[in-house]
Amino acid sequence: xxxxxxxxxxxxxxxxxxxxxxxxxxxxxxxxxxxxxxxxxxxxxxxxxxxxxxxxxxxxxxxxxxxxxxxxxxxxxxxxxxxxxxxxxxxxxxxxxxxxxxxxxxxxxxxxxxxxxxxxxxxxxxxxxxxxxxxxxxxxxxxxxxxxxxxxxxxxxxxxxxxxxxxxxxxxxxxxxxxxxxxxxxxxxxxxxxxxxxxxxxxxxxxxxxxxxxxxxxxxxxxxxxxxxxxxxxxxxxxxxxxxxxxxxxxxxxxxxxxxxxxxxxxxxxxxxxxxxxxxxxxxxxxxxxxxxxxxxxxxxxxxxxxxxxxxxxxxxxxxxxxxxxxxxxxxxxxxxxxxxxxxxxxxxxxxxxxxxxxxxxxxxxxxxxxxxxxxxxxxxxxxxxxxxxxxxxxxxxxxxxxxxxxxxxxxxxxxxxxxxxxxxxxxxxxxxxxx
Amino acid sequence: xxxxxxxxxxxxxxxxxxxxxxxxxxxxxxxxxxxxxxxxxxxxxxxxxxxxxxxxxxxxxxxxxxxxxxxxxxxxxxxxxxxxxxxxxxxxxxxxxxxxxxxxxxxxxxxxxxxxxxxxxxxxxxxxxxxxxxxxxxxxxxxxxxxxxxxxxxxxxxxxxxxxxxxxxxxxxxxxxxxxxxxxxxxxxxxxxxxxxxxxxxxxxxxxxxxxxxxxxxxxxxxxxxxxxxxxxxxxxxxxxxxxxxxxxxxxxxxxxxxxxxxxxxxxxxxxxxxxxxxxxxxxxxxxxxxxxxxxxxxxxxxxxxx
Numbered sequence: 001x002x003x004x005x006x007x008x009x010x011x012x013x014x015x016x017x018x019x020x021x022x023x024x025x026x027x028x029x030x031x032x033x034x035x036x037x038x039x040x041x042x043x044x045x046x047x048x049x050x051x052x053x054x055x056x057x058x059x060x061x062x063x064x065x066x067x068x069x070x071x072x073x074x075x076x077x078x079x080x081x082x083x084x085x086x087x088x089x090x091x092x093x094x095x096x097x098x099x100x101x102x103x104x105x106x107x108x109x110x111x112x113x114x115x116x117x118x119x120x121x122x123x124x125x126x127x128x129x130x131x132x133x134x135x136x137x138x139x140x141x142x143x144x145x146x147x148x149x150x151x152x153x154x155x156x157x158x159x160x161x162x163x164x165x166x167x168x169x170x171x172x173x174x175x176x177x178x179x180x181x182x183x184x185x186x187x188x189x190x191x192x193x194x195x196x197x198x199x200x201x202x203x204x205x206x207x208x209x210x211x212x213x214x215x216x217x218x219x220x221x222x223x224x225x226x227x228x229x230x231x232x233x234x235x236x237x238x239x240x241x242x243x244x245x246x247x248x249x250x251x252x253x254x255x256x257x258x259x260x261x262x263x264x265x266x267x268x269x270x271x272x273x274x275x276x277x278x279x280x281x282x283x284x285x286x287x288x289x290x291x292x293x294x295x296x297x298x299x300x301x302x303x304x305x306x307x308x309x310x311x312x313x314x315x316x317x318x319x320x321x322x323x324x325x326x327x328x329x330x331x332x333x334x335x336x337x338x339x340x341x342x343x344x345x346x347x348x349x350x351x352x353x354x355x356x357x358x359x360x361x362x363x364x365x366x367x368x369x370x371x372x373x374x375x376x377x378x379x380x381x382x383x384x385x386x387x388x389x390x391x392x393x394x395x396x397x398x399x400x401x402x403x404x405x406x407x408x409x410x411x412x413x414x415x416x417x418x419x420x421x422x423x424x425x426x427x428x429x430x431x432x433x434x435x436x
Numbered sequence: 437x438x439x440x441x442x443x444x445x446x447x448x449x450x451x452x453x454x455x456x457x458x459x460x461x462x463x464x465x466x467x468x469x470x471x472x473x474x475x476x477x478x479x480x481x482x483x484x485x486x487x488x489x490x491x492x493x494x495x496x497x498x499x500x501x502x503x504x505x506x507x508x509x510x511x512x513x514x515x516x517x518x519x520x521x522x523x524x525x526x527x528x529x530x531x532x533x534x535x536x537x538x539x540x541x542x543x544x545x546x547x548x549x550x551x552x553x554x555x556x557x558x559x560x561x562x563x564x565x566x567x568x569x570x571x572x573x574x575x576x577x578x579x580x581x582x583x584x585x586x587x588x589x590x591x592x593x594x595x596x597x598x599x600x601x602x603x604x605x606x607x608x609x610x611x612x613x614x615x616x617x618x619x620x621x622x623x624x625x626x627x628x629x630x631x632x633x634x635x636x637x638x639x640x641x642x643x644x645x646x647x648x649x650x651x652x653x654x655x656x657x658x659x660x661x662x663x664x665x666x667x668x669x670x671x672x673x674x675x676x677x678x679x680x681x682x683x684x685x686x687x688x689x690x691x692x693x694x695x696x697x698x699x700x701x702x703x704x705x706x707x708x709x710x711x712x713x714x715x716x717x718x719x720x721x722x723x724x725x726x727x728x729x730x731x732x733x734x735x736x737x738x739x740x741x742x743x
């Protein structure tokens with residue numbers, strides 16, 4: 001088995017054994033869901049319901065505004081309690097009547113071979129599907145290929161290189177056929193001739209399962225990948241599988257590729273086969289909880305409930321993270337709802353968070369230089385940012401940083417390298433705007 | 437649940453590697469142990485005294501300097517200990533202790549603290565200390581005690597390099613500074629650092645390779661003699677690889693190692709003093725900022741420049 005990868009990167013402890021063997025379970029439905037109208041990159045959706053309305057399961061309650069935006073649907077049936085600001089953005093609060101009364105618009109869309117590319121794109125758009133890897137880019141935008149660009153390959157990202165997370169892994173083991181169906185739909189949407197599924201070799205059962213599922217497909221290949229972070233980074237994945245570099249400042253489109261997440265493919269399949277929009281998703285609840293597991297939950301379920309569902313905290317929690325330990329976001333509030341972008345709920349104990357020792361001086365060990373998957377010189381970016389030499393940052397390709405955090409991870413001096421680089425990016429952007 | 441739970445909110449990554457500045461420096465000390473023990477074995481108590489004096493002085497000087505400046509005292513990062521130990525290993529075994537103490541103070545103050553401390557210095561502090569001692573006490577710094585061999589100078593000072601057995605050079609049964617005589621002990625420590633990833637192989641390979649190649653054609657004694665004699669092994673594995681004062685880019689490390697090699701051969705073959713290692717590294721230290729600047733790696737996705 002030829003194992004492919006990109007250059008550099010890091011090997012953090014993966015900790016996937018906590019949940020990788022655990023089949024999905026449905027989380028119990030909450031009494032109340034809080035559904036934010038912005039669960040995607042782009043403009044927030046506009047509310048279509050008001051307080052007192054009765055809504056059905058799967059009913060559209062938020063209308064996308066503009067092209068880069070996504071529709072929002074009710075994840076339970078029941079009564080709208082409020083349309084209000086939650087954590088700074090508008091959300092619809094629904095009292096669950098536990099009837100799961102399906103909206104009348106929800107019906108199967110027909111067979112994949114009968115649906116045109118345009119029809120498929122509409123289905124994806126109507127279902128409010130966004131990238132489920134965590135970045136939540138609206139999928140219908142991704143499959144709308146701009147004039148003059150040609151796409152001939154679709155890659156499904158089954159690398160799942162974030163430590164702890166196992167939802168893509170379980171999906172490939174349990175729902176291989178749905179993954180392939182979704183991939184074929186994506187290929188049809190962008191008119192691609194070839195499909196690839198990249199999977200890190202620490203998921204042998206997923207590789208096996210997907211290989212079984214593609215036996216009859218000669219246009220789709222499973223590509224084993226080295227276990228390395230950030231192997232699932234879009235550009236790193238393309239480099240590993242096709243040995244092509246997405247040009248600096250460019251998109252996968254520029255090398256004829258569209259990359260999607262495993263879960264996204266399954267959501268597309270569901271939207272076609274049952275007509276059900278994106279109202280539930282999979283999440284790994286893991287770390288310092290009593291029963292780490294993989295759950296399927298209704299969008300808008302409070303974080304606290306998913307943690308309780310997983311046996312509650314072990315000891316005192318230090319951090320609760322949406323996503324994985326490398327790129328996930330620490331949460332301050334356990335009432336916050338889990339949304340389309342929540343691929344993981346990781347609890348780190350108080351001891352694990354502890355106090356990071358104070359940052360020491362850079363000893364120029366070059367660990368960040370050797371780790372950076374974008375081949376930058378992070379230590380130089382930090383120094384230039386500190387010295388306010390923002391325009392110089394361009395010569396050091398600061399905008400090519402993919403913000404994977406490998407530099408901060410390896411730094412023995414505990415410098416928040418990525419934070420400095422992000423600040424540098426912002427400063428440079430401001431400077432460039434000024435000179436325009 | 438939420439009102440009683442105090443959660444830390446900070447940006448990712450939320451996990452870190454276990455390595456720290458002090459663990460790296462401590463491992464350098466560990467890697468120097470074989471050489472240190474060999475020095476004590478061959479040169480006895482005089483070596484032990486020098487090693488202790490330099491180490492204690494370096495650490496104490498760093499603490500005192502930082503106390504006086506009112507900045508945090510950072511001796512627990514082991515970097516001062518590395519400086520003191522390395523300096524000791526470059527000294528002749530019979531050097532008066534007070535000279536070693538002066539050298540150690542200079543190494544820490546002039547080689548490191550005046551630039552702002554660890555990470556900000558341009559020159560290898562131990563070599564700064566040695567350079568000072570060499571300039572101030574040239575006679576004491578070049579008087580060698582012999583270990584049961586008949587020649588009367590360090591191997592590099594001899595008129596007849598061919599007369600020295602390779603085996604003696606390798607094991608360290610020759611005259612010389614404390615830590616530079618036994619190539620075997622140095623390689624043992626160097627391999628450990630390579631294995632742990634604390635030094636980049638490009639530097640010692642570039643340095644030793646260049647010296648080996650050039651001395652095949654110029655100078656007396658041939659490549660094996662030149663590589664094993666004098667302080668080259670210690671310099672190549674423990675000084676030219678000093679993280680702070682060498683380039684951070686891979687190409688830069690090649691250039692640094694090769695540059696050291698070229699300078700060393702010029703100094704040894706055409707210069708008057710057998711001080712090639714000291715000056716080759718200190719001179720190349722000066723080029724580090726410019727080397728780093730012009731050896732930026734090709735960023736991922738950056739269009740390849742024609743040619």
